[in-house]
Amino acid sequence: MSSSFRFLEDIALADIAFEAEGDSLEALFQGATQALLEIMADPMTVAACWQQRSVKKDAAADELLIEWLSEIVYWKDAASVVFREAPLTLSRTGDRWTLEAVLIGAPVDPAAQTLRNDVKGVTRHLYRLEQEGPVWKVRVVVDV
Amino acid sequence: MKLNTGMTVNRISDDVWEIPTTEKSDMLVPARIYASRTLLQTMDEGVFDQVTNVACLPGIRRYALCMPDGHWGYGFPIGGVAAFDVRDGVISPGGVGYDVNCGMRLIRTDLTLADVQPKLERLMTELFRKVPAGVGAAGSVKLSRGDLDAVMVQGARWCVERGYGWHRDLDRIEEGGRISGADPSVVSDQAVTRGIGQLGTLGSGNHYLEVQVASNDRIFDPSTATALGVTGQDQIVVMVHCGSRGFGHQVASDYLKVFGKAMRRHGISVKDPQLACAPFQSTEGQEYFAAMNCAANTAFANRQVITHHVRQAFALVFGRSSEELGMELVYDVAHNIAKVERYAEGELLVHRKGATRAFGPGSMELPPVFRTTGQPVICGGSMETGSYLLVGTDRAVAETFGSTMHGSGRTMSRAQAKKQVRGEQLQQQMRQRGILVKAVSMSGLAEEAGVAYKNISEVVESVEGAGITKKVAELRPIGNIKG
Numbered sequence: 001m002s003s004s005f006r007f008l009e010d011i012a013l014a015d016i017a018f019e020a021e022g023d024s025l026e027a028l029f030q031g032a033t034q035a036l037l038e039i040m041a042d043p044m045t046v047a048a049c050w051q052q053r054s055v056k057k058d059a060a061a062d063e064l065l066i067e068w069l070s071e072i073v074y075w076k077d078a079a080s081v082v083f084r085e086a087p088l089t090l091s092r093t094g095d096r097w098t099l100e101a102v103l104i105g106a107p108v109d110p111a112a113q114t115l116r117n118d119v120k121g122v123t124r125h126l127y128r129l130e131q132e133g134p135v136w137k138v139r140v141v142v143d144v
Numbered sequence: 145m146k147l148n149t150g151m152t153v154n155r156i157s158d159d160v161w162e163i164p165t166t167e168k169s170d171m172l173v174p175a176r177i178y179a180s181r182t183l184l185q186t187m188d189e190g191v192f193d194q195v196t197n198v199a200c201l202p203g204i205r206r207y208a209l210c211m212p213d214g215h216w217g218y219g220f221p222i223g224g225v226a227a228f229d230v231r232d233g234v235i236s237p238g239g240v241g242y243d244v245n246c247g248m249r250l251i252r253t254d255l256t257l258a259d260v261q262p263k264l265e266r267l268m269t270e271l272f273r274k275v276p277a278g279v280g281a282a283g284s285v286k287l288s289r290g291d292l293d294a295v296m297v298q299g300a301r302w303c304v305e306r307g308y309g310w311h312r313d314l315d316r317i318e319e320g321g322r323i324s325g326a327d328p329s330v331v332s333d334q335a336v337t338r339g340i341g342q343l344g345t346l347g348s349g350n351h352y353l354e355v356q357v358a359s360n361d362r363i364f365d366p367s368t369a370t371a372l373g374v375t376g377q378d379q380i381v382v383m384v385h386c387g388s389r390g391f392g393h394q395v396a397s398d399y400l401k402v403f404g405k406a407m408r409r410h411g412i413s414v415k416d417p418q419l420a421c422a423p424f425q426s427t428e429g430q431e432y433f434a435a436m437n438c439a440a441n442t443a444f445a446n447r448q449v450i451t452h453h454v455r456q457a458f459a460l461v462f463g464r465s466s467e468e469l470g471m472e473l474v475y476d477v478a479h480n481i482a483k484v485e486r487y488a489e490g491e492l493l494v495h496r497k498g499a500t501r502a503f504g505p506g507s508m509e510l511p512p513v514f515r516t517t518g519q520p521v522i523c524g525g526s527m528e529t530g531s532y533l534l535v536g537t538d539r540a541v542a543e544t545f546g547s548t549m550h551g552s553g554r555t556m557s558r559a560q561a562k563k564q565v566r567g568e569q570l571q572q573q574m575r576q577r578g579i580l581v582k583a584v585s586m587s588g589l590a591e592e593a594g595v596a597y598k599n600i601s602e603v604v605e606s607v608e609g610a611g612i613t614k615k616v617a618e619l620r621p622i623g624n625i626k627g
Contacts (some may be wrong), residue, residue, distance in 0.1 A: 007535075009560045011218070013215050013216060070397060077390030078279075081280060117588060118349060121242045
């Protein structure tokens with residue numbers, strides 16, 4: 001399973017846009033998650049001493065992803081943390097997708113961590129999740 | 145004239161341009177862009193597309209507007225202003241923004257550059273220590289759920305009654321720092337838990353706390369400046385730019401989701417999903433308005449607590465009380481909000497998304513102290529240039545629903561800025577130019593480099609040329625805190 005992401009330079013002047021890809025939908029979710037984590041802090045500078053499990057379900061994969069990314073932003077503020085990683089699995093039962101994930105990180109510590117952008121929300125501006133041949137892609141703009 | 149659009153754009157005056165309703169299907173009113181020719185020519189394609197999309201929204205009156213600092217936003221352009229009939233018009237969270245009541249506050253002092261320069265390093269260190277900034281920063285004010293409910297309703301008043309500031313501060317805040325109609329029962333538990341720990345924090349991105357100098361040669365209207373407490377003579381002032389933090393952001397996210405579903409129920413279709421809206425008189429519309437007012441009041445409270453800490457920092461460094469230092473509030477004003485206001489058409493819901501209210505001297509809504517000057521308007525430039533204090537005019541009330549610019553507006557993306565600028569290098573260069581910057585994030589600092597912003601002076605000249613705002617003073621930065 002492989003995924004990647006890149007930041008888009010030419011859209012959303014005041015905010016941050018990225019495009020993630022994966023060779024499966026689960027890989028795509030992992031790539032988009034990683035992109036969001038990297039926007040907020042350098043994960044390599046964040047310890048793994050806080051964690052939060054999440055289980056989310058939706059019939060639509062694109063809705064599920066935006067809900068999951070929004071939950072990450074929520075925990076950043078609610079627990080005052082940044083993130084090292086967020087391993088996840090995506091499965092389908094009937095007509096519903098189920099995401100199971102663990103957010104792993106640490107309380108915000110500017111002295112120890114390389115902090116980046118404070119994300120306000122995950123927007124639907126130019127939001128698109130689609131499959132092109134064997135590759136799943138999503139474009140996301142976050143408000144900072 | 146070459147523009148980043150294929151639409152017809154007609155000149156109304158040197159600083160006002162109009163896109164007629166024939167340029168896009170379903171436009172109910174024309175779109176008007178306030179900008180000099182030069183600024184208009186540099187506006188991105190999204191501005192023209194988005195302002196004409198706004199012109200299609202139900203119940204819109206007169207024009208969909210964009211100010212000269214306009215750029216591409218979510219649904220509404222940044223710099224967008226639109227007014228809707230309260231009876232048959234809509235309310236749109238996209239017309240307010242994620243950061244409800246993101247706004248500006250200006251605090252004056254009796255100190256001069258000569259007083260502050262020798263202690264600037266210590267002052268900036270103390271401000272950086274006292275005002276939490278950056279990703280996930282937590283505030284020092286511990287709130288219970290009941291406290292936060294009270295903050296949502298009472299805004300800045302809650303703070304001054306608990307010793308965070310002075311009662312007279314409330315006379316210098318838009319709406320007295322407390323907008324009526326806030327209802328905590330329509331705010332989600334998620335918004336509460338997201339925001340309860342952040343009162344008194346700055347945030348990051350383009351938010352900042354800046355120590356500035358008001359010099360005689362940059363005072364354009366001395367009598368108005370003096371009336372507002374800005375006396376020049378290298379006077380030190382402090383500007384704060386921040387909003388409602390995670391609480392307001394979650395309110396926006398929650399209701400964008402609600403409105404996405406509500407539109408189908410109300411038979412509304414929009415040209416951009418980010419223009420999700422609902423009839424203002426609908427249950428969803430009224431609940432969002434009440435929740436938005438909760439977030440707006442929380443933002444006023446946020447800037448009030450920050451002011452308290454700024455005063456404490458100055459008192460510590462200069463060995464005198466903040467009262468003795470003359471640290472009075474000049475004004476506090478929102479630039480992301482929707483408000484019910486009365487115009488010739490009747491009661492209208494005015495959305496300002498990256499636009500500032502700018503009532504003129506004739507406005508009875510203003511406290512008496514501003515009825516001779518007009519309402520102060522505070523507009524932030526980049527951290528490398530300057531900011532402006534202006535005042536609103538009666539012409540703004542007549543033409544732009546009492547609205548004007550809010551800042552410089554960006555010219556390049558954050559990713560592009562980081563490619564051109566290194567944060568550490570920029571910090572050094574600014575120090576050499578006499579501006580001390582303390583930042584939580586060096587990459588965030590690079591993103592905020594002056595090269596990424598329009599020339600604010602050009603934007604100011606444009607609104608003055610259009611007669612909707614008058615410049616009072618330009619304020620030069622000497623110290624900046626960024627998240």
